Amino acid sequence: MLTEVSAGPYTVRGISVGGVYTSLQVPELGVVFDAGVPIRSFAGTDRIFLSHAHSDHTSALGSLLGIRNLIGKSPPQVFLPAEIEAPVREALAVQGRLHRAQMDIETIPMRPGDTRHLGQGLWVRAFRTHHTVPSLCYQFFRRVSKLKPEYQALPPEEIGRRRKAGEPLFDEVDRLELAYATDTLSRVLETAPSLLESRVLILECTFIDSKRTVQDAQQRSHIHLDEILARADLFQNEALVLMHFSQAYSPEEVHSLIQARVPEVLRERLRVFAPTSGRWFG
Template sequence: MLPRRPPRSGSIGFLYLPPYRVQGISIAGEQTAVQIPELDVSFDVGLCPRPILASPYIALTHAHMDHIAGLPYYFSQRAFQKMGVGTCVCHEKIAGHIQSMMGSWVELEEQHTPHKIVPISDGQSIEIKPNIHLKAIEAKHTVPALSYAIVEHRNKLKEQYKSLSQLQLRELKKSGEDITHTLQIPLVACTGDTEMGDHLFTPEFRNANIVITECTFFEDGHRGRASLGKHLHIEDLADLINVWGAEHVVVTHTSRRTPTDYIREKIDKVIGCDDAHRVHLLMDHRENRKRYENQSIDSQDCNEDA
């Protein structure tokens, strides 16, 4: 009898939440890497599924192995495939350790892998695309951890100048007057691994249109386990969903021991039908495939109508 073939490696979760794709793999304790291709960012790189290589930035939430182990490979493959030097943005407290890890790889491989490590602290931002900023928000986990928000900075004409003509505006500008102010629009927020805390109630989390959130525990009796590991429980998520205005909430970091159907049931029960439709599970491949098929039927209908 022939031996069995090895199991296929994990499929990549995929959601199209216009105008952004949210894709990657996130299984608690195994691996987490969640990418928004349009915004050039992947949150974490636990392992490095191939699409993640295309993100010029890794926004590292914390350094548990299942969130960071793919980082040296990410740097190395980007160099090998001539994709430009990758950048890892991380908590200032761990930047030195990551730098040392990359230093060890130089010695092991006897060659230098180009890499960029950018320390960041609570409240700081870096511009990752024109007018698109990655903002760090201190999180609460068992190790130094960050949540992130991706915020668009949009220049708007100041109210008092709105009635002026183009010519008058140009004159004002020439005279050195600052005629615009900057609106900050949170596009996406990502909790990373965290327990409940004030950082999840900041304007970035309240106002982002997409929130990517961990939720590791769903059973009624598992609140204690959640707080021990400093993770979110479905009941925390129910409180947060009331406050977050997001059209889409993407649940990641679910555990392999919790069946998807059970998670869905709990979401319906604890969060309630009014809000459950806003919640997507990154790793619910069956449901997400159905959703995408409906989206493609809708887009064909639109094309035919046009």
């Protein structure tokens, strides 16, 4: 049932069909993206990142919390656009009364440009995406110290001596690891250009051929494959994971159409997040 792809050092697993359900997990980062379907094996993950409040991305949050209650897990952290924090809490309160159960979460409201330290050198930054409701994409990075160029020729013992003396030998550098951007106009790649530099980029690609035009995609605030192909030379990512395909296409059509259309510059780095055969789940 679950789709799983390897992208650089990361595993992306879960389910995504545009307008139906999206929930992905990256176990190496300990995160779940969106909760449009309650996947049992995701329930133990303590950090959930909601991109926006549409039902195909959030409607299973209560069910996921119910599974957590069954396995004795404490309330998770839920990162979400600040504008939807109160409505999400209200919705969970209603579900809690219906189920006579606790639906507790620790909300982490985010605004564009906000960063949060997640521990062990891992950070997350939020960027505004361009959808019909308040929405965010998330970029994960590791903040590391790098020896300044003017000191790189020094022998180790000299570096150690100067460091003990308190000289500022190192710069703090953000190493961009993984970004998740869904339900957005393609101009997010201009307003948040560092997405193109992330080691791994998970990006929506709802429409992939002439069944829907670029204009159709833009009217729905989604991305068309044509818009990605027009920017093919800009993607610096080690791996580009395309997801959130329309149910107008079968999984096999998604794979065959993308492989036929993607240029050589992207082909080896591209990961298609869809089953290789059969139907979409459900």
